[in-house]
Amino acid sequence: xxxxxxxxxxxxxxxxGLSHIDLAVExxxxxxxxxxxxxxxxxxxxxxxxxxNLTDRRVALEWKRGELDPAGFIDRLAELGYKAYxxxxxxxxxxxxxxxRFLLRCLGIAAFATMNVMMLSIPVWTGSAGDMMPEQRDxxxxxSALIALPAAAYxxxxxxxxxxxxxxxxNVNMDVPISIGVTLALVMSVAETLRHAEHTYFDAAIxxxxxxxxxxxxxxxxxxxxxxxxxxxxxLKAETATRLTGAGEISExxxxxxxxxxxxxxxxGERCAVDGTVIEGRSEIDQSLITGETxxxxxxxxxxxxxxxxxxxxxxxxxxxxASEGTLLAEITRLLDNAVQARSRYxxxxxxxxxxxxxxxxxxxxxxxxxxxxxxxxxxxxxxTGIAVLIITCPCALGLAIPTVQTVASGAMFRAGVLxxxxxxxxxxxxxxxxxxxxxxxxxxxxxxxxxxxSVPADVLELAGRLAxxxxxxxxxxxxxxxxxxxxxxxxxxxxxxxxxGFVDGVEVRLGRPSFCDADGLAMEILSLDxxxxxxxxxxxxxxxxxxxxxxxxxxxxxxxxxxxxxxxAVEIVSGDREPAVLAAAGALGIHEWRAGMTPAxxxxxxxxxxxxxxxxxxxxxxxxxxxxxxxxxVAMSPISAAxxxxxxxxxxxxxxxxxxxxxxxxxSRKALHLMRQNxxxxxxxxxxxxxIAISGVVTPLIAxxxxxxxxxxxxxxxxxxxxxxxxxx
Amino acid sequence: xxxxxxxxxxxxxxxxxxxxxxxxxxxxxxxxxxxxxxWRAIADDEPAREDRAP
Numbered sequence: 179x180x181x182x183x184x185x186x187x188x189x190x191x192x193x194x195g196l197s198h199i200d201l202a203v204e205x206x207x208x209x210x211x212x213x214x215x216x217x218x219x220x221x222x223x224x225x226x227x228x229x230x231n232l233t234d235r236r237v238a239l240e241w242k243r244g245e246l247d248p249a250g251f252i253d254r255l256a257e258l259g260y261k262a263y264x265x266x267x268x269x270x271x272x273x274x275x276x277x278x279r280f281l282l283r284c285l286g287i288a289a290f291a292t293m294n295v296m297m298l299s300i301p302v303w304t305g306s307a308g309d310m311m312p313e314q315r316d317x318x319x320x321x322s323a324l325i326a327l328p329a330a331a332y333x334x335x336x337x338x339x340x341x342x343x344x345x346x347x348x349n350v351n352m353d354v355p356i357s358i359g360v361t362l363a364l365v366m367s368v369a370e371t372l373r374h375a376e377h378t379y380f381d382a383a384i385x386x387x388x389x390x391x392x393x394x395x396x397x398x399x400x401x402x403x404x405x406x407x408x409x410x411x412x413x414l415k416a417e418t419a420t421r422l423t424g425a426g427e428i429s430e431x432x433x434x435x436x437x438x439x440x441x442x443x444x445x446x447g448e449r450c451a452v453d454g455t456v457i458e459g460r461s462e463i464d465q466s467l468i469t470g471e472t473x474x475x476x477x478x479x480x481x482x483x484x485x486x487x488x489x490x491x492x493x494x495x496x497x498x499x500x501a502s503e504g505t506l507l508a509e510i511t512r513l514l515d516n517a518v519q520a521r522s523r524y525x526x527x528x529x530x531x532x533x534x535x536x537x538x539x540x541x542x543x544x545x546x547x548x549x550x551x552x553x554x555x556x557x558x559x560x561x562x563t564g565i566a567v568l569i570i571t572c573p574c575a576l577g578l579a580i581p582t583v584q585t586v587a588s589g590a591m592f593r594a595g596v597l598x599x600x601x602x603x604x605x606x607x608x609x610x611x612x613x614x615x616x617x618x619x620x621x622x623x624x625x626x627x628x629x630x631x632x633s634v635p636a637d638v639l640e641l642a643g644r645l646a647x648x649x650x651x652x653x654x655x656x657x658x659x660x661x662x663x664x665x666x667x668x669x670x671x672x673x674x675x676x677x678x679x680g681f682v683d684g685v686e687v688r689l690g691r692p693s694f695c696d697a698d699g700l701a702m703e704i705l706s707l708d709x710x711x712x713x714x715x716x717x718x719x720x721x722x723x724x725x726x727x728x729x730x731x732x733x734x735x736x737x738x739x740x741x742x743x744x745x746x747x748a749v750e751i752v753s754g755d756r757e758p759a760v761l762a763a764a765g766a767l768g769i770h771e772w773r774a775g776m777t778p779a780x781x782x783x784x785x786x787x788x789x790x791x792x793x794x795x796x797x798x799x800x801x802x803x804x805x806x807x808x809x810x811x812x813v814a815m816s817p818i819s820a821a822x823x824x825x826x827x828x829x830x831x832x833x834x835x836x837x838x839x840x841x842x843x844x845x846x847s848r849k850a851l852h853l854m855r856q857n858x859x860x861x862x863x864x865x866x867x868x869x870x871i872a873i874s875g876v877v878t879p880l881i882a883x884x885x886x887x888x889x890x891x892x893x894x895x896x897x898x899x900x901x902x903x904x905x906x907x908x
Numbered sequence: 909x910x911x912x913x914x915x916x917x918x919x920x921x922x923x924x925x926x927x928x929x930x931x932x933x934x935x936x937x938x939x940x941x942x943x944x945x946x947w948r949a950i951a952d953d954e955p956a957r958e959d960r961a962p
Contacts, residue, residue: 209947232944283934290927294920321916 183249183430188264192240196226199248201237202265202410203255206230211260218258219251234406236265264432271405278398284333285391291329292381292388295322296883299381303880312374319371319378326380330364333387336394352532352573355539359572360386366565382569382882389890390577397581400588400598407597407831419451420444422495436498444494447650450487454496456480460675461492464652466618466801471754486802486821490651491675526602527851528580531858535573543567546873555875563875570872570882571865575889579857582897587850590901594842595833603829606813607843608851609794613742614785614811616799617753617763622729623835624800624819626652628660629711630704630726638723641682642716645670645689649678653714654689656727677714685719692724700724710759731766738837739767745844748793752776752784754803781807798840800824815840845903853900857893864889 190198206212212230215237219228227240239251248264255262298318302310334357341353360383367378419436420428420443428443433451436442441457444450450463462474465487474490477483483496547564551557588598598604615621631639643661646654648670654677667687670680677690688694692701695715704713704726711726732738742749750771753760760774773784781797785807788795797804797811800820808814808827816828825831832839868885871877938945 209944209951212944212947213951230944231941232947233941279934279939282939283931286927286930286934290923290930294923297919321920325920 183252184435185248185264185432187432187435188266189248191243195243196240197243197248198238198240199251200265200267201239201251201255201262203230203235203237204261206232206235206260214258215255215260218254222246222250222254233403235410237262265409267409271402271409274398274402274405278395278402281336281391281395281398284336285388285395287329288333288384288388288391291325291333292385294325295381295384298322298325299879299883303878315376316371316374319367319380322378322380323368323371326384327364327368330360330384330387333384333391334360337387337390350533350536351529352535352577355532355536355568356386356390356572356577358540359383359568362565363569366562370562377879379566379569379879379882382879382886385883386569386572386574386886389574389886393578393581396585400581400585403588404598404600407599420448438498440498442496442498444483444489444496445650446489446491446493447652447655448489450483450489450496451485452496452498453482453484454498455482457495457497459492459494461494462490462675464488464490466755471756473756484802488652526580527605527854527858528576531576532573535576539568539571542571542869542873549873550875559875563873566875566877566882567869567872570868570877570885572886573861574886575861575864575893576858578890578893578897579861580854582894583850583853583857583900586897586900587846587853591830591843591846594846595839596843596846597831597833598829599825599831600829603813604847604850605854606794606829607796607847610747610796610813610844612748612750612788612793613796613798613840614750614752614781614788614807615769616797616801616804617751617755617760618729619800619819620798620804620817621735621751621763621767621837622731624817625659625729626656626712626727627730628656628725628727629708629730631660634723634725638716638718638721641687641718642689642723642725645678645680645687645716648672648680649689653712653727654678657689657714657716657725660725682718686717688715688717690715695722697722697724710762731763732835732837734836734838736767738841739769741841742844743768747844752781752807754781754801778803778806782810785810815843842903846900849903850900853897857896860893860896861889864892 185199188199192198203215206215209232212232215230216228219225219237219239222241224242224244224246225239226242227238229238230236231238237255239248252262252264298321302315302318305315337353337356337360340351341357344351344354363379363383367380367383370378419431419433421431421436422428422441422443436452442452442454444459444461446461456477456479458479460478461476463477463481463483464474465471465484477489477494482499483494543564546567547560550560550563555563584604587604591598634642639661640663643658643663644665644667646658646661647663647666649655649672667680667682670678672678673690673694675691676694677688679686679688679690681687692698692713692715695717697715697717700722701713701715701724704711704724708726708728711728714725714727716723716725739749748771749769750773751760751764751769752773754776755774757774760772764770764772773780776784781804785795785797789812794812796813796815797808798815799808800817802821802823804816805821805824805827808816808824813830814828815830815832816825818825818831818833820828820831830843832843864885871881933939
């Protein structure tokens with residue numbers, strides 16, 4: 179029974195007979211892929227547009243409405259060698275994309291204005307000393323005002339708005355001194371122009387906005403990129419369910435299109451995407467993603483199943499329940515809400531710096547003004563000098579100090595296989611001194627593995643693998659993977675809950691439970707050596723073999739654990755699994771601190787306990803039962819195979835089989851935090867040099883412009899160092 | 909100095925043309941895929957046939 183795939187949920191009608199769909203594509207990495215995909219899809223008749231976005235790893239497709247089925251595009255991409263999934267942009271990402279575009283428009287306008295005002299300013303700087311007539315100078319000043327005022331009014335919006343928001347709630351952020359500085363500089367410059375004075379600061383004000391917008395734009399594009407990654411992850415998770423429609427027909431629909439009361443079919447090897455109750459069928463389900471428990475649970479009529487459970491043996495029909503009423507999931511959601519609130523109280527480095535910065539700068543400007551009045555200067559001169567102090571201290575380099583480092587570091591992490599899910603994760607990750615690992619799916623690989631394939635003859639393994647291809651059972655899938663078998667055997671019968679059997683050259687072959695293959699004795703032998711394994715037996719005529727299948731520890735887990743310990747970071751395992759399983763893993767990895775049988779609430783309690791002792795805890799986990807703990811930790815990380823909710827809660831997501839990205843992420847973030855601090859000190863050092871000059875009242879617009887661009891360049895160049903970390907050193 | 913009557917509007921006009929060009933390119937989505945755009949420039953030939961419908 180082949181299900182039809184129904185993608186109508188994702189298709190957008192563009193009018194004039196055209197339809198549009200967005201697909202997230204895995205494995206697009208270069209120009210070659212781009213042209214291959216575009217050519218391959220454009221060759222389909224009626225396709226009017228196929229365009230790859232290499233930054234977001236997505237394809238936009240438009241076609242004339244009619245015969246074409248969107249599912250055909252996915253098949254075509256599969257033929258070309260790419261896995262694709264229909265994709266729906268979430269609202270948050272659309273907002274970020276609009277924001278990013280707005281910032282770029284502001285940046286374009288500010289850059290245009292800066293260049294033109296500079297073109298007018300340079301003749302004034304050079305000409306003032308010599309032959310420029312005062313009327314000419316006034317004319318240039320008026321022209322500058324004409325360009326700078328509207329440009330600043332438009333391009334300054336991001337800063338003015340944010341400053342206004344902060345002030346209204348009684349806070350001060352970096353945008354407050356920026357807005358005050360820019361506005362005062364412009365007002366003073368207009369006043370000076372009216373007085374036919376020699377110095378105006380239109381150029382400095384608008385240049386300041388340009389540099390700050392560069393920082394803002396970098397920050398925003400990093401955030402947009404993390405959003406896009408998160409959006410693709412959600413799509414690649416292939417949230418589909420098989421819905422029964424009427425008389426035995428089934429169709430594969432996105433989970434978003436499933437309504438409570440619908441009946442979905444859950445075949446062996448499929449992961450349940452909804453919450454519901456079993457109404458028909460009998461099977462075993464693997465709830466390790468939800469509870470961490472690796473033993474299978476029995477499911478029959480009336481059993482509640484939760485999204486994330488894996489159906490192991492028989493086919494189930496499940497009636498979808500209304501919003502998650504399951505006590506377990508509801509409990510997890512409640513714990514999650516509390517924990518997320520706690521984390522949002524973290525104050526970013528930039529905000530901490532600006533809380534100190536704004537009052538100091540404004541006090542200095544005020545004291546300068548009063549000081550000059552006290553020593554007998556005119557009010558006009560005193561005010562001009564005070565404003566000059568504000569302009570020179572405007573946090574140009576400070577605004578760039580952190581976003582540039584974050585952008586460079588997140589790029590470096592991306593190459594190391596770590597995706598950022600939240601912008602301030604780098605700062606929090608750098609402070610970590612205690613790492614808690616979940617066991618199942620985190621320290622171990624999410625898929626099962628045959629551990630004794632070496633002791634079975636190669637031809638037997640191959641035959642067993644070909645037989646295993648006929649089954650969806652996860653244990654059979656492990657045997658198939660271990661044998662690299664590609665071609666399934668013909669005429670295989672699956673006996674639900676038992677195994678598969680068939681005939682090869684007239685001899686019966688069986689793969690399944692030891693009792694199904696009369697191999698109980700052999701299986702007991704293997705189980706007595708390692709109680710953690712699942713035994714799967716293979717019989718060919720009179721010969722019998724038993725494969726030991728279990729979750730294997732990630733290949734480099736031991737090395738990563740000792741590398742963490744070498745960096746002075748304490749490591750511990752907190753798992754929902756049974757004690758013997760956790761003890762074995764802890765022993766194999768050299769971890770002394772472990773806890774087994776932990777519920778989600780226990781995990782949070784452990785983290786709170788460590789927090790109370792002053793530790794900065796990182797949680798690495800993948801299960802639904804880890805989600806609240808992930809949110810409660812100072813910073814959290816998930817493998818790409820993690821449950822949805824956990825991945826959404828984690829600050830970082832790592833790809834691939836090795837655990838090495840965990841250590842890479844820590845190294846990069848430590849280096850990044852170091853550079854952020856260094857950059858802040860550079861910016862402050864510049865101020866310490868420039869402020870006395872400003873206070874003494876000898877700052878000209880030329881000095882202000884040179885100092886500002888110099889310090890900004892210095893900070894940006896320093897940020898580039900975040901690309902590399904020294905190998906093998908903490 | 910009468911030359912300024914021509915030069916200043918000319919300079920500003922050229923700058924404005926550049927700005928309008930930038931805003932147009934931004935609006936038409938040319939900054940949506942910065943990574944891909946770099947590769948498209950050095951691709952051997954037009955990667956995709958695009959006969960946009962009216």
